[in-house]
Amino acid sequence: KNEVEQSPQNLTAQEGEFITINCSYSVGISALHWLQQHPGGGIVSLFMLSSGKKKHGRLIATINIQEKHSSLHITASHPRDSAVYICAVSHIGGADGLTFGKGTHLIIQP
Amino acid sequence: EADIYQTPRYLVIGTGKKITLECSQTMGHDKMYWYQQDPGMELHLIHYSYGVNSTEKGDLSSESTVSRIRTEHFPLTLESARPSHTSQYLCASTWGPEQFFGPGTRLTVL
Numbered sequence: 001k002n003e004v005e006q007s008p009q010n011l012t013a014q015e016g017e018f019i020t021i022n023c024s025y026s027v028g029i030s031a032l033h034w035l036q037q038h039p040g041g042g043i044v045s046l047f048m049l050s051s052g053k054k055k056h057g058r059l060i061a062t063i064n065i066q067e068k069h070s071s072l073h074i075t076a077s078h079p080r081d082s083a084v085y086i087c088a089v090s091h092i093g094g095a096d097g098l099t100f101g102k103g104t105h106l107i108i109q110p
Numbered sequence: 111e112a113d114i115y116q117t118p119r120y121l122v123i124g125t126g127k128k129i130t131l132e133c134s135q136t137m138g139h140d141k142m143y144w145y146q147q148d149p150g151m152e153l154h155l156i157h158y159s160y161g162v163n164s165t166e167k168g169d170l171s172s173e174s175t176v177s178r179i180r181t182e183h184f185p186l187t188l189e190s191a192r193p194s195h196t197s198q199y200l201c202a203s204t205w206g207p208e209q210f211f212g213p214g215t216r217l218t219v220l
Contacts, residue, residue, distance in 0.1 A: 002152075031207045041147075041198055043211040086152075090207055097143050097155035097168055098209060 003027050006087050006101035014109055019074040021104045023087030026068065033098060034061050034072045035086040043086070046072070077108045113137065114212035116201050122218045123191055131186045131215045133201030141204040142184040146170060147214075148197050159184055191219040 005024045013019055023032070034046040047054050047061040049070070054061050058077075063070040074081055084105050088098040114135045123129055135142065140161040145153040145168075155168030159178040173195070174188050188195055196219050201212040 033209065035211075041200075041214040041216060043200065043214075045209060045211070048208050088153075096141065096158050096160075096166070097145075098153075099169075100152040100154070102152045 002101070003099050004087055004089055004101040006104050008104060009102065010105045010107075012107045012109065013077055015078060017077050017108075019077050019081070019106065019108075021072045021085050021087075021106070023070045023072070023101055024068060025070075025087075025089050027089065027099070028092040029089040030092050031090045032063055032070050033088040033090070034070075035088060037084040037086060037103065039083075046085075074106075079108045079110050082107050114201060114203055114210055116199075116212040116215050118215060119213060120216050120218075122220065124220050125190075125192055127191050129188050129191055129217070131199055131201075131217070133184045133186070133212055134182050135184075135201075135203045135210070135212075136182060137203065137205065137210075138181060139203035139205055139210075140181065142178070143202045143204070143209070144168070144174075144176060144184070144186050145200045145202065146172065146197050147200060153200065157186065191217075193219045195219050 007022045031050045033048050036044045058075045060073040084103040086103045087101040117132045142159045144157040146156045147153045154170035156172040157176040159165050198214050198216050200214045202209045
């Protein structure tokens with residue numbers, strides 16, 4: 001079992017729909033990261049959070065430390081949101097670097 | 111905003127060749143990382159560095175080697191490329207818990 005599990009693996013939705021991507025982890029973490037990867041391969045950091053909720057434009061990220069669960073929401077989705085969304089965690093006291101989920105491949109159709 | 115550069119962006123090379131993937135950052139970050147991402151799979155940490163003259167192996171075993179002679183430069187070398195090395199290689203640096211990623215090098219070994 002991976003330390004970081006994401007669901008769904010693939011998601012196709014219509015423009016304007018509310019999108020939710022889930023992430024569960026099984027280790028103690030110092031922070032959880034939501035990343036966006038476009039087809040060219042480059043990765044952009046969307047959020048880094050250790051508690052509560054963060055909002056940036058149409059994106060909202062929440063984390064529940066007790067339940068070891070985080071969600072990424074996209075409101076009023078748009079075709080340009082199509083990308084792979086990756087959940088990753090920084091371990092407490094463990095090896096350096098991030099541990100990644102497999103990613104959620106999101107397609108928003110016009 | 112952190113600037114992390116990787117060259118080349120794409121490389122197609124024959125088996126047995128020696129290759130060096132370049133990674134540079136201009137923000138003076140001490141911690142730098144190399145991740146490997148096979149097609150359709152999650153990223154895995156293969157090397158990291160805490161600063162000049164510091165290099166450590168990551169979670170995923172790799173035949174590559176790295177060096178850190180200058181703070182801003184963290185090159186990755188494969189002495190003899192093989193088809194199994196075909197993958198995307200992403201470089202990153204850290205400021206506190208936040209990671210900044212380079213655009214990646216997509217390597218194909220024939």
